[in-house]
Amino acid sequence: xxxxxxxxxxxxxxxxxxxxxxxxxxxxxxxxxxxxxxxxxxxxxxxxxxxxxxxxxxxxxxxxxxxxxxxxxxxxxxxxxxxxxxxxxxxxxxxxxxxxxxxxxxxxxxxxxxxxxxxxxxxxxxxxxxxxxxxxxxxxxxxxxxxxxxxxxxxxxxxxxxxxxxxxxxxxxxxxxxxxxxxxxxxxxxxxxxxxxxxxxxxxxxxxxxxxxxxxxxxxxxxxxxxxxx
Numbered sequence: 001x002x003x004x005x006x007x008x009x010x011x012x013x014x015x016x017x018x019x020x021x022x023x024x025x026x027x028x029x030x031x032x033x034x035x036x037x038x039x040x041x042x043x044x045x046x047x048x049x050x051x052x053x054x055x056x057x058x059x060x061x062x063x064x065x066x067x068x069x070x071x072x073x074x075x076x077x078x079x080x081x082x083x084x085x086x087x088x089x090x091x092x093x094x095x096x097x098x099x100x101x102x103x104x105x106x107x108x109x110x111x112x113x114x115x116x117x118x119x120x121x122x123x124x125x126x127x128x129x130x131x132x133x134x135x136x137x138x139x140x141x142x143x144x145x146x147x148x149x150x151x152x153x154x155x156x157x158x159x160x161x162x163x164x165x166x167x168x169x170x171x172x173x174x175x176x177x178x179x180x181x182x183x184x185x186x187x188x189x190x191x192x193x194x195x196x197x198x199x200x201x202x203x204x205x206x207x208x209x210x211x212x213x214x215x216x217x218x219x220x221x222x223x224x225x226x227x228x229x230x
Contacts, residue, residue, distance in 0.1 A: 169200045
């Protein structure tokens with residue numbers, strides 16, 4: 001029973017991902033090589049999820065068989081929604097290797113929410129709410145383009161970190177150009193994410209973004225999720 005790592009990587013092309021495998025001891029070196037020069041770096045590979053499992057050769061082969069119709073020629077690239085594959089892979093018995101700060105259940109729940117986030121039409125969305133901890137008004141504007149969020153310059157973000165901020169959200173906020181008053185100094189890509197993750201970035205606390213983000217008509221974006229369920 002061989003143990004190894006199955007991983008998912010995103011590319012510069014939305015909806016194009018890589019599903020691969022490597023030995024447990026080789027994971028970091030493999031990721032470094034792929035992220036710096038994989039496919040001559042033309043696809044801008046970036047690690048998304050990785051899990052250590054038993055019989056990893058057989059499990060990777062199974063995934064490739066399941067998604068064969070979405071495969072790009074004879075490569076390990078697939079035209080698939082990364083969230084769907086993440087849900088499947090995170091349901092395997094095993095240990096999460098990346099992201100290191102999230103459990104399997106957290107990864108699964110996030111992938112489910114992110115997949116639902118793609119239900120939102122392309123367009124501009126607004127967020128407005130007060131933080132209870134410091135009574136600060138938070139106001140933000142974001143553009144969604146095929147599931148990818150961009151938070152716009154001039155958005156006023158929460159400063160104090162309150163309960164429920166994930167390590168992923170915390171890390172992203174640390175890289176964002178925010179001045180001392182909470183103003184976002186430049187447009188910032190959040191990538192493919194859910195309204196709740198985008199809301200957590202804006203508020204700097206846990207947030208039900210499905211209620212707080214509004215579309216151009218001022219309606220909560222949860223209407224799109226309810227339409228899909230219906």
